[in-house]
Every structure is written in C-alpha cells, then in structure tokens.
Amino acid sequence: MRQGCISSGEIHCDACQSKIPYLERYLSINEEDGVETAGGELQHYCINCCIKKGYALYREEKGEKVLTFFTE
Ligand SMILES: [Zn+2]
Secondary structure, X not given: OEEEEEOOOOOEOOOOOOEOOOOOEEEEEEXXXXXXXXXXXXXXXXXXXXXXXXXXXXXXXXXXXXXXXXXX
C-alpha cells in the first residue's frame, strides 16, 4: 500500500538515508527487494527518491509546481 504522509521530523528516507524535514511530505510504501508488494517491508521515501523511482512527480498548475504522489 502506498500512502502520502507528513514527516514528524524523525523519519529517514530508506533510499538516500537523508532525514525528511519536519512537515515535508514523504511516501510510505510496502516493498520487497525493490518491488511493491502488500506483504513487503514498510519503506519511507523522500520526495526526491519518489520522483526518481516514479512514485511521484511535479506538475505545473497555474504557474505553480504541485507535487503529486501516485497512490491507489
Ligand atoms: Zn531519499
């Protein structure tokens, strides 16, 4: 399951290991060996890693960049 979350400031990205700043958005996702699966381990990814992995993108909307997570 994928879920867009808001960081408490204590979350680290599981891909790049950087701390996700307080109130920054991040994605929690169940993955096993890099593949999304319901029974996989819960991973947290920062915005940059979500974009790299294709789980999120920035769209231009009325001249503003809007982040979209791809969640079910
Ligand atoms: Zn990251």
